[in-house]
């Protein structure tokens with residue numbers, strides 16, 4: 001299984017404890033006769049979250065194009081493969097929704113159902129993505145959110161306080177994003193540069209983004225405001241995220257910029273040190289013939305042929321709003 005970010009569980013425990021305490025305080029204050037919007041919000045949180053997730057899911061069910069062997073078959077197959085690779089008992093539903101130029105994807109759930117949503121702009125050019133590996137990475141990232149439990153109702157209820165904890169809450173969300181990136185990398189390592197390039201420069205110019213050059217800047221850009229932008233962000237800033245995808249020897253940085261020290265695990269004696277996409281290919285895990293025991297659909301088997309908490313209850317690809 002892809003690595004879970006080392007800070008994810010410790011931060012999750014702290015956030016859940018704070019959320020539980022806030023629930024208890026809200027009930028106590030309500031019992032004592034004190035009523036305001038925050039107390040009501042907390043007391044009604046289980047119902048509001050359940051309602052929000054139900055509306056989100058139904059919106060995809062009635063408006064989205066459901067991926068299937070006959071509709072967006074490349075994406076459908078990527079979802080099946082990612083779920084199998086991560087050992088999931090069943091693959092989540094997957095929908096394509098109108099992107100209108102926006103680049104995004106998210107994962108969520110309702111009841112026992114889990115689903116991913118991919119904006120249509122990631123599927124351009126006659127049904128096949130411009131960068132199929134990037135799409136596979138993105139789908140691996142989203143399915144990874146589900147495999148890691150990020151789309152669980154109980155987990156999101158335990159994280160209900162996140163929007164009110166700007167630094168602590170966002171740190172937990174960033175740790176989750178690094179975990180999901182690890183899943184995307186496990187699913188399609190060679191798709192990471194183009195996926196990050198797409199987030200940086202869009203679907204038409206992703207291939208001109210210098211992955212190494214941009215990742216290098218993670219160590220070069222420094223100062224208080226750089227720190228603050230990352231600390232307040234729900235997703236790791238892009239340069240740090242690229243750095244983490246390039247340096248697979250350690251977890252992505254949550255609070256302090258990466259330092260240019262060499263990777264902890266260097267190349268074997270006699271082997272050259274690889275960087276960027278070359279290193280990614282060299283560490284690409286070999287897919288199993290039948291990963292996880294999940295039966296893969298027949299059909300085209302050539303993959304190249306083709307915010308986060310609270311009421312929103314989605315775990316997204318990027319910090320850009322879904323609209």
Ligand SMILES: [Zn+2]
Nearest residue numbers: 180315316317
């Ligand atoms: Zn994500």
